[in-house]
Amino acid sequence: xxxxxxxxxxxxxxxxxxxxxxxxxxxxxxxxxxxxxxxxxxxxxxxxxxxxxxxxxxxxxxxxxxxxxxxxxxxxxxxxxxxxxxxxxxxxxxxxxxxxxxxxxxxxxxxxxxxxxxxxxxxxxxxxxxxxxxxxxxxxxxxxxxxxxxxxxxxxxxxxxxxxxxxxxxxxxxxxxxxxxxxxxxxxxxxxxxxxxxxxxxxxxxxxxxxxxxxxxxxxxxxxxxxxxxxxxxxxxxxxxxxxxxxxxxxxxxxxxxxxxxxxxxxxxxxxxxxxxxxxxxxxxxxxxxxxxxxxxxxxxxxxxxxxxxxxxxxxxxxxxxxxxxxxxxxxxxxxxxxxxxxxxxxxxxxxxxxxxxxxxxxxxxxxxxxxxxxxxxxxxxxxxxxx
Ligand SMILES: [Zn+2]
Numbered sequence: 001x002x003x004x005x006x007x008x009x010x011x012x013x014x015x016x017x018x019x020x021x022x023x024x025x026x027x028x029x030x031x032x033x034x035x036x037x038x039x040x041x042x043x044x045x046x047x048x049x050x051x052x053x054x055x056x057x058x059x060x061x062x063x064x065x066x067x068x069x070x071x072x073x074x075x076x077x078x079x080x081x082x083x084x085x086x087x088x089x090x091x092x093x094x095x096x097x098x099x100x101x102x103x104x105x106x107x108x109x110x111x112x113x114x115x116x117x118x119x120x121x122x123x124x125x126x127x128x129x130x131x132x133x134x135x136x137x138x139x140x141x142x143x144x145x146x147x148x149x150x151x152x153x154x155x156x157x158x159x160x161x162x163x164x165x166x167x168x169x170x171x172x173x174x175x176x177x178x179x180x181x182x183x184x185x186x187x188x189x190x191x192x193x194x195x196x197x198x199x200x201x202x203x204x205x206x207x208x209x210x211x212x213x214x215x216x217x218x219x220x221x222x223x224x225x226x227x228x229x230x231x232x233x234x235x236x237x238x239x240x241x242x243x244x245x246x247x248x249x250x251x252x253x254x255x256x257x258x259x260x261x262x263x264x265x266x267x268x269x270x271x272x273x274x275x276x277x278x279x280x281x282x283x284x285x286x287x288x289x290x291x292x293x294x295x296x297x298x299x300x301x302x303x304x305x306x307x308x309x310x311x312x313x314x315x316x317x318x319x320x321x322x323x324x325x326x327x328x329x330x331x332x333x334x335x336x337x338x339x340x341x342x343x344x345x346x347x348x349x350x351x352x353x354x355x356x357x358x359x360x361x362x363x364x365x366x367x368x369x370x371x372x373x374x375x376x377x378x379x380x381x382x383x384x385x386x387x388x
Contacts, residue, residue, distance in 0.1 A: 008113055011090050015066040018088070026057040030160065031172025038178065039064040043114045043147045047138065049131045049203040050120035051157020052168060058154055058176045059118055067116035070094055070107065072123070074349065074356075077314030092117070095312065095345075095363070099141060111145045121203060124347070127163040127230050127374075128280040129207030131200075139195040142187055149182040151202035158207035159218050159267055162279070164230035164351040170219045174210050179203075208267075208278050217265045223249020224263045227279070229352035232372040233286045234259060235275035240300055241372065290378045294328070300375060301325035307333050308365040310356070316365060324366060326379045328386065333366070340383035348374045 026032040030052065046067060048059055056069050071091040076082040085091070092110070094103045099119060107117050119141075122132040142149045156174030161167075179202040187195060225245030234242050236259035243252045246260075253260040261271030268277050276282040293299075305324035308316040322334040330339040338359060346357040352374035355366040366373060 007090070008110075008115055011068070011088075012066040014088050019060060019064075022057040022060040025054060026061040029054045029168060030058055030154075030157070030176070032058045032061045032176050034062040034177070037062055037064045040116070040148070040150075043111050044116045044150050045111060045142060045145045045147055046116065046118040046150045046152055047121050047142070047199055047203060048118060048152040049154060049205060050122045050125055051154050051173075051205075051207075052125070052161040054168070055120065055154060055157070056118060058173065059152055062152070062177055063116075063150070065116050067118045068092060068107075068110055069118040070099055070103070070120065073312065074314045094123070095358075100137065104141060104144075107141070108145060111147050117145075121199065125161060125163040126158050126207070127352075128283055129158040129162075129278065130280060131204045131206075134200075136192050136196050138199055139192040142182075142195060142199070143192070146184050148184060149187060149199075151179040151181075151199060152177070153179050153203055153205060155205045155210050156207055159211070159220075162227070165222065165224075165226045166351065167222055169221055174207075174214065174216075208280065211267060215266055218267050220250070220263070220267075224252075225249060226351055228252070229350070229370065229372050230348070230374045231279065231282050231286065232375055233282075233289060235261065235271070235282065235285055238289050240375065286375070287378060290375070291382060294379060294382045297328070299326050299328075299379065302368060302371055302373065304371070305333060305366055305368045305373070307336060308367065310363045310365050312363075319364075324368075324373070324376075326376055326383075328383060330383075331366075331376065331380075338364070340380055341387055343380070346377065346380045348377060 046059060046063065048055060069091050071093060073093045073095050076086045076093050092103050092106050099107060110117055121134040121138045124132060126132055154173050154176040160169045160171050160173070223245065228243055228245065232241050232243065234254040234256060237254060237257035239254065239256040242254045242256040244255065245252055250263045251260050259271065261269045264270050276285055302324045306321045307319045309319055310316050320334040320336065324331065324333045330337050342359050344358045346355060348354065349356055350367070352372050353368055353370055355373045355376055357364055
């Protein structure tokens with residue numbers, strides 16, 4: 001116990017040393033400069049939405065206290081950076097975004113030792129500008145922590161760092177700040193469902209709804225070609241994988257039907273005719289189209305995919321390379337097959353170029369160089385619901 005108290009002191013010290021750098025980065029990367037940052041004199045649990053890799057620096061700009069944060073195991077697996085990050089800030093590693101089991105106990109213990117903890121409830125950045133859904137566990141965790149809950153929201157981060165993009169754009173968040181606070185008594189008085197509703201409302205943002213009001217010019221300095229790692233269906237002829245990004249970096253053209261659509265300076269698609277205006281429109285079109293096709297027995301496959309086994313620390317072991325194919329029952333690659341009903345937590349990483357999932361306690365990663373594996377999410381969801 002004494003050992004733990006000492007190490008908390010160490011991490012608080014390190015955090016204090018780094019905070020000026022966090023504030024500087026929040027200013028440079030996100031345009032965030034909180035005028036009246038708040039200091040708490042009791043342990044708090046902070047829930048925030050997740051729109052960029054620099055979110056915790058935005059939180060640090062608004063809240064003066066040291067806090068631990070939950071972070072995805074794959075960040076700690078990123079070589080020297082991951083090691084250093086883990087050693088300096090001692091984050092709570094979670095596997096694929098969900099705080100459960102050992103991570104949850106670790107989090108509760110840290111709060112009990114009078115620390116603060118920041119959790120990004122979605123566990124991932126948004127690919128379509130809307131806060132991604134999260135479940136009842138967020139409400140249960142907040143109640144179990146028996147401390148004050150502070151909700152925090154950033155708006156407009158999607159346009160700086162959409163999930164399908166490798167790098168961050170120049171620009172500013174639309175806004176950021178504390179939304180609400182709930183005392184532990186207030187939390188205890190609410191049902192889990194009621195509390196979840198409040199947290200979801202506090203954290204919800206739709207970057208496009210905000211942008212419609214602002215119509216602020218955006219700087220996508222790297223173009224938007226990487227969006228094809230997440231979305232892959234031509235909105236006109238509905239061919240999968242026929243779109244490429246032209247040299248201008250902002251026009252997507254179909255090699256099959258010749259249709260093209262352009263991303264304008266406000267982050268909306270323009271086309272003649274206009275089939276989709278936003279990534280959310282595009283996603284809805286993909287969902288409907290693929291569902292119809294799956295029902296007719298039409299599936300997809302991708303060449304040049306590699307399968308890895310990964311351990312809890314996200315270290316990879318190569319298993320096989322080949323063509324990944326999906327059908328009504330399973331994903332298969334070479335001699336490996338993965339029936340949907342045995343899989344847990346299928347999730348895309350690398351902006352859509354990788355898929356991670358678990359099966360019976362074993363963890364796997366499918367990866368393709370710049371290709372699109374995000375579409376297998378539709379198939380997995382459809383295959384699972386079909387079985388019920
Ligand atoms: Zn087309």
